[in-house]
Amino acid sequence: MRRSRAYLSPFSTNQLHLRNPWVVTFFAFSYPGFGNLILHRYAKALILILWEIFINNQAKVNLAIMYTMQGHFEMAKGIINERWFILYVGIYMYAIWDAYRTTVEINKQYLLADREDAPLVPITMGPWDMNYLDKRVPWVALAWSVLVPGLGHLYVHKVISGLFIFGYTIAIIYFSHLPHAIHFTFVGDFAQAKQIVDMQWFLYLPSIYTFIFYDAYVSAVEQNKLFEKEQSQFLRLNYRKKGLRLSQLLREDKMLVVATFEQSLFLELAITAIEQLGISKRDLHAFPMNKWNEPRKPFDSIHRADGFSMLDSAAILGTCFMLLGAIYGFELKWGPILWGIIGAIAGVALGIVLKLVMMKKTNYGTKKISSEVVLMIQCEANQWEAIKKILWENTALGISTVGEK
Known part of the structure; x- marks a missing residue:
């Protein structure tokens, strides 16, 4: 066979599956490099992500965005570094364009690979670790990601992504002084929380956090589907x-x-x-x-992984609302931490409600497959x-x- 649907290494599972190009494009728009990371193109993702944090800090783009959204246009003009900002724009637009283009092309590769039905390897072992296909609960992956960024990826055995996300996020949390800001926020000292938090670093977190739990959830769903495909293939070849x-x-x-x-x-x-x-x-x-034409449930589980994700619109709106909450919360009484959390919860909830309304209007089935x-x-x-x-x-x-x- 010319194409394989997946490659299992001791440290990760790299697979082809259908993705919505606009969802991938949004994550590339919210944080350059995340579009490639969700496509499992780690080398290009690493280059773009590290470039983003370097050039953004040099140009002070996050602070300029915050002051612009707050209406402080003169402060935005004063903080931006034009020499670095000109370099920022070209790479930023490339990341968005490349994420959309690559998703479309990978979707074509998946369709061809799925039709070829190449054999899948269910387990691989090395001296450091082993990786195997099994069913994992998508909502558990999401919960671990929300609790500590990177743990959801380790749960679905994406060790490379999990290690990078864990270290990268911890570094940003440290430089933004988030732990101290959380402490002052929850003891009611909002003025001190505003003073200590570094908004240039803090404004990276809305895009990072929502991407992390979305990618961990979708990875669990798609690996469950891969497990079902491999097992079905094995049964067809040996017991039919x-x-x-x-x-x-x-x-x-x-x-x-x-x-x-x-x-x-x-x-x-x-x-x-x-x-x-x-x-x-x-x-x-x-x-x-064959479950292709059977009605599906809106929420995936360990026993059901048809890939109809409830979290695409939730992740997009959660990112936007969390970012807006953090920006405007800097000028409100409760501060950027609480308003960022409120914005994230409101955005995720709104996204799920909108998806349920859309499903109801299109008469999307909810009958359980046993x-x-x-x-x-x-x-x-x-x-x-x-x-x-x-x-x-x-x-x-x-x-x-x-x-x-």
């Missing part, structure tokens, strides 16, 4: 015989056990345990269900009890039999 007829399944000398499963490693554990009972592979038949794989086992009657025990212990959704005596 071409030309199989119903008459071949219903035999007088054997009973037929039918079980349904959600896609998880428990399914493969059940199959291997049944084979250890002496059941031949030719007597095992697995049928992964069974994902049908497993059929031809066995002797005296093997039935052992097989039933194995199936229940490995989270079968339901079991039935044909030809039981």
Whole structure:
């Protein structure tokens, strides 16, 4: 095959999947380099991100933006460094353009790779670490990212991104004096919080924070989908015989056990345990269900990962509202910390509400999908009890039999 859908290394999972070009473009607009980081193009992302923090600090772009939004135009003119600002504009526009263009091209590559259906490697090991496909809860990835930036990426085993995000964010938090500002804010000393916070550094955080939890969430969703694709491919190749007829399944000398499963490693554990009972592979038949046209739920989970993300509009509005809250909060009583938090919560909530309203207007289905794989086992009657025990212990959704005596 010419194209693979994913590459697993001990330190990360780099995969092709469909992305909304405008969402990627927004993150490149909010922080140059993040568009490439979400596309797993780490080398280019690192160059653009480090350039952004260097040139922005030299030109004082963040402070100029803050004073402009507050209406202090003379202060904005006075703070901006024209020599560095001219250099800033060209790279900034390139980052936005490149994020959109690359997303469109990668989407084409994904469609071709998916049609080729190249084999996927489910596990890789090295001397330092191992990486394997498994299902992870998207909302857990989001929660860890909100708690400490970088931990959500480590949860989905994106070690390179997680390490970089953790170190980069901690550095910005340190230089912005955020811990001290949070302390003064929560003891009610808002004037001291405003005085101690460095807004040039602080205004990086709205774009960084919302990107981090969005990317961790989407990475968990897409890795769950990758796990399902690899497992479905494995079952099709090894436990689905071409030309199989119903008459071949219903035999007088054997009973037929039918079980349904959600896609998880428990399914493969059940199959291997049944084979250890002496059941031949030719007597095992697995049928992964095609879920393309089935209605989906709005929220992804460990058992459901169809990629319909609730967080694209939430992340965009959360970034904008958090940035505005921090800017205008600098002149309001409660200060930039509380108003930034209020803006982030309001933006995320508004984004989720808008997505739910859009789904309702388009009659987007919310019916739960239960069974994902049908497993059929031809066995002797005296093997039935052992097989039933194995199936229940490995989270079968339901079991039935044909030809039981």
